[in-house]
Amino acid sequence: xxxxxxxxxxxxxxxxxxxxxxxxxxxxxxxxxxxxxxxxxxxxxxxxxxxxxxxxxxxxxxxxxxxxxxxxxxxxxxxxxxxxxxxxxxxxxxxxxxxxxxxxxxxxxxxxxxxxxxxxxxxxxxxxxxxxxxxxxxxxxxxxxxxxxxxxxxxxxxxxxxxxxxxxxxxxxxxxxxxxxxxxxxxxxxxxxxxxxxxxxxxxxxxxxxxxxxxxxxxxxxxxxxxxxxxxxxxxxxxxxxxxxxxxxxxxxxxxxxxxxxxxxxxxxxxxxxxxxxxxxxxxxxxxxxxxxxxxx
Amino acid sequence: xxxxxxxxxxxxxxxxxxxxxxxxxxxxxxxxxxxxxxxxxxxxxxxxxxxxxxxxxxxxxxxxxxxxxxxxxxxxxxxxxxxxxxxxxxxxxxxxxxxxxxxxxxxxxxxxxxxxxxxxxxxxxxxxxxxxxxxxxxxxxxxxxxxxxxxxxxxxxxxxxxxxxxxxxxxxxxxxxxxxxxxxxxxxxxxxxxxxxxxxxxxxxxxxxxxxxxxxxxxxxxxxxxxxxxxxxxxxxxxxxxxxxxxxxxxxxxxxxxxxxxxxxxxxxxxxxxxxxxxxxxxxxxxxxxxxxxxxxxxxxxxxxxxxxxxxxxxxxxxxxxx
Numbered sequence: 001x002x003x004x005x006x007x008x009x010x011x012x013x014x015x016x017x018x019x020x021x022x023x024x025x026x027x028x029x030x031x032x033x034x035x036x037x038x039x040x041x042x043x044x045x046x047x048x049x050x051x052x053x054x055x056x057x058x059x060x061x062x063x064x065x066x067x068x069x070x071x072x073x074x075x076x077x078x079x080x081x082x083x084x085x086x087x088x089x090x091x092x093x094x095x096x097x098x099x100x101x102x103x104x105x106x107x108x109x110x111x112x113x114x115x116x117x118x119x120x121x122x123x124x125x126x127x128x129x130x131x132x133x134x135x136x137x138x139x140x141x142x143x144x145x146x147x148x149x150x151x152x153x154x155x156x157x158x159x160x161x162x163x164x165x166x167x168x169x170x171x172x173x174x175x176x177x178x179x180x181x182x183x184x185x186x187x188x189x190x191x192x193x194x195x196x197x198x199x200x201x202x203x204x205x206x207x208x209x210x211x212x213x214x215x216x217x218x219x220x221x222x223x224x225x226x227x228x229x230x231x232x233x234x235x236x237x238x239x240x241x242x243x244x245x246x247x248x249x250x251x252x253x254x255x256x257x258x259x260x261x262x263x264x265x266x267x268x269x270x271x272x273x274x275x276x277x278x279x280x281x282x283x284x285x286x287x288x289x290x291x292x293x294x295x296x297x
Numbered sequence: 298x299x300x301x302x303x304x305x306x307x308x309x310x311x312x313x314x315x316x317x318x319x320x321x322x323x324x325x326x327x328x329x330x331x332x333x334x335x336x337x338x339x340x341x342x343x344x345x346x347x348x349x350x351x352x353x354x355x356x357x358x359x360x361x362x363x364x365x366x367x368x369x370x371x372x373x374x375x376x377x378x379x380x381x382x383x384x385x386x387x388x389x390x391x392x393x394x395x396x397x398x399x400x401x402x403x404x405x406x407x408x409x410x411x412x413x414x415x416x417x418x419x420x421x422x423x424x425x426x427x428x429x430x431x432x433x434x435x436x437x438x439x440x441x442x443x444x445x446x447x448x449x450x451x452x453x454x455x456x457x458x459x460x461x462x463x464x465x466x467x468x469x470x471x472x473x474x475x476x477x478x479x480x481x482x483x484x485x486x487x488x489x490x491x492x493x494x495x496x497x498x499x500x501x502x503x504x505x506x507x508x509x510x511x512x513x514x515x516x517x518x519x520x521x522x523x524x525x526x527x528x529x530x531x532x533x534x535x536x537x538x539x540x541x542x543x544x545x546x547x548x549x550x551x552x553x554x555x556x557x558x559x560x561x562x563x564x565x566x567x568x569x570x571x572x573x574x575x576x577x578x579x580x581x582x583x584x585x586x587x588x589x590x591x592x593x594x595x596x597x598x599x600x601x602x603x604x605x606x607x608x609x610x611x612x613x614x615x616x617x618x619x620x
Binding site: 010011012013016017019020021023024026027028030031032033034035037038047048050113116117118120121123124128130136138139140142143144145146147148149150152153154155156157158170171173174177207229232233236237238239242243253256257260261265268269272275279280282283287 | 345346347349350352353354355356357359360361363364365367368369371372375421422423425426428429430433441443444445447448450451452453454455457458459460461462463465467469472476496499500503504531532533534536557560561563564567568576579580583589592593596599600607611
């Protein structure tokens with residue numbers, strides 16, 4: 001690789017940009033194309049030839065959402081038909097039967113735990129200097145154990161509890177806590193916390209009051225985006241749910257797995273598309289909250 | 298205010314100890330260690346700050362202890378147990394089996410080389426993508442970033458399905474290859490081969506690596522690059538000597554985190570079943586006769602390896618971990 005001395009351009013000046021650009025386009029297509037194809041083909045009647053045909057049908061969506069005669073496909077539908085039917089009589093019971101609402105609830109539980117756990121430690125690590133701070137920060141920011149290892153550990157440590165909602169919520173909250181801590185930390189980063197705290201204290205607020213009513217509201221952007229990210233990732237958590245789950249409505253990720261393993265291609269497309277719609281909604285909510293995508297920086 | 302303002306010293310002189318004993322409130326029993334007493338009933342501003350730190354950290358420490366440390370300890374204990382359902386005695390049988398079983402050894406080898414290879418491939422793709430995003434004038438850059446980070450939130454099973462969409466029996470690329478090559482689509486489908494699994498791993502890992510590398514790229518000094526270029530260095534030289542050193546800490550950090558992700562992948566393998574990796578074996582042992590001792594031993598080995606790898610990686614390299 002020599003510098004151009006005699007007027008010829010270096011090889012990398014000629015091919016560098018096109019190559020990098022090609023990799024970029026390739027990566028973009030690789031990541032995005034299957035998502036688009038899945039979503040589009042979920043509205044097709046069949047896909048036997050080169051391309052899906054028979055647009056537009058909602059049959060696959062009806063099937064995975066649990067409408068139009070598919071209410072009983074217990075493991076393969078979200079059973080929304082049952083939920084709508086039972087709205088008048090037993091709304092809570094029906095909600096619990098639906099993988100969608102069960103996961104929504106479980107993930108919300110995980111987010112609540114994460115709020116109580118993640119916001120204070122993010123503040124402690126950003127604001128104070130103390131022995132063991134770096135270690136604590138590393139533990140809080142790096143996931144302690146992945147879903148499958150934690151699942152095995154839960155099976156052994158809490159044989160009764162691990163299959164219940166409490167077990168799932170606690171597991172989700174530990175698995176997703178780093179994302180909350182990171183999001184909140186990133187919004188603390190740009191603030192002069194000492195000055196903020198001292199101003200509030202000198203104006204007469206007690207320290208708990210300062211923390212709850214001055215510090216926390218200032219970090220609301222990080223807290224909201226952290227909560228949304230944690231929620232989406234907990235709702236999608238498969239490995240832990242798969243090892244620990246034993247009864248009740250399947251969490252969303254297990255509903256997806258049941259479809260991916262056993263359903264026809266287009267039905268699975270619809271099931272995965274439901275999930276896409278959910279994540280797209282979350283991403284949109286994040287952008288409204290002022291963050292771009294899942295960048296937690 | 299007098300007692301409140303008394304300075305605390307870390308010196309363990311007789312007077313220092315004397316003073317802290319004097320400061321100790323009557324209500325607290327004498328046998329409590331000094332630091333517990335100072336946190337429970339602070340007398341000085343520094344003690345109060347310590348109490349605040351303790352209060353702020355307590356919820357996390359509690360969660361980590363209840364949901365993380367205790368279950369992991371129980372897991373290690375059953376892996377050492379002589380009996381299957383209760384923890385009694387100490388035996389290394391499970392670990393001996395891990396070390397001698399040729400299938401498991403093969404699985405460990407599979408896991409490691411596959412994780413290294415997919416991490417390397419993902420980092421190359423992610424670096425080029427981050428480079429293009431940062432250095433080139435791309436239209437709709439915000440939308441592109443959103444699209445590229447979308448897969449971060451997809452679980453491994455969905456990543457596997459994405460690969461089926463691309464490379465499965467009716468997959469897009471399969472159809473294209475079959476059409477151009479005049480082969481049957483079934484023969485061209487590679488989703489459930491090792492190659493398909495490789496691509497599926499990358500599908501999960503590229504967006505994560507990209508997230509980290511975009512951070513590193515945003516801090517690269519553009520003036521130094523321009524100076525190098527105007528002094529006659531080729532783009533490749535500029536990248537190698539100016540850009541690369543600046544993003545190296547980010548690259549190493551991304552390598553560590555992406556490698557950890559690769560080792561933890563399970564759902565993808567469960568769907569595609571192209572190869573038996575460590576996490577897959579753990580699940581296999583649990584669902585075939587609930588061999589909790591061996592499964593726990595495998596999980597413990599996994600945990601110890603990743604912990605050691607991360608600790609060494611963060612300690613002895615210039616890695617910069619900021620997700």
